[in-house]
Amino acid sequence: DTGVSQDPRHKITKRGQNVTFRCDPISEHNRLYWYRQTLGQGPEFLTYFQNEAQLEKSRLLSDRFSAERPKGSFSTLEIQRTEQGDSAMYLCASSPHNSKSNYGYTFGSGTRLTVV
């Protein structure tokens, strides 16, 4: 296992188009997180899954954003009708479930989205 993989690394799209990103977490990690990061800011939480269940979604997330994690393995994040304000780095992270939260997140390298 080589860590968390995200695809694509870069995506340029026209405003109004739909885009979908994929994340493959570390196989033994049952938690998966999506974050968004803009220049000069820290990662901002979007949503997270435990296995296939989506347990929390940010209130800041519009209805144009949807995420899935079928069968508790890989995850996809879809943005419909993209806007220029959606331009950002989209980061995926995974962690093992641990009642004492001993572990940090393992992040992927991100997908950089540019909406033109």
Added chain:
Amino acid sequence: SQKIEQNSEALNIQEGKTATLTCNYTNYSPAYLQWYRQDPGRGPVFLLLIRENEKEKRKERLKVTFDTTLKQSLFHITASQPADSATYLCALGTGTASKLTFGTGTRLQVTL
């Protein structure tokens, strides 16, 4: 409102010195705090975790302190090297099942 503050200005230090980065928070009761390193164009990399009942944690040249009274964590890199140049993020977690909330990060530049 809840806030996590890190120095927005870059920290410039000379090689061999100790770098100290600050993370302050308000209106949080974190169960634990984590520090990450982020290089340009890459995802953050986990460095250290410290719990609310711990005062200090060390790992090689890294040391983290956590003062829940002051609502502050300090992150130290001793004998700093140019390879330590990066952005360092602090992140708070409020429970075993909750997500992390990140600060804005502090950029560290270590020069020869």
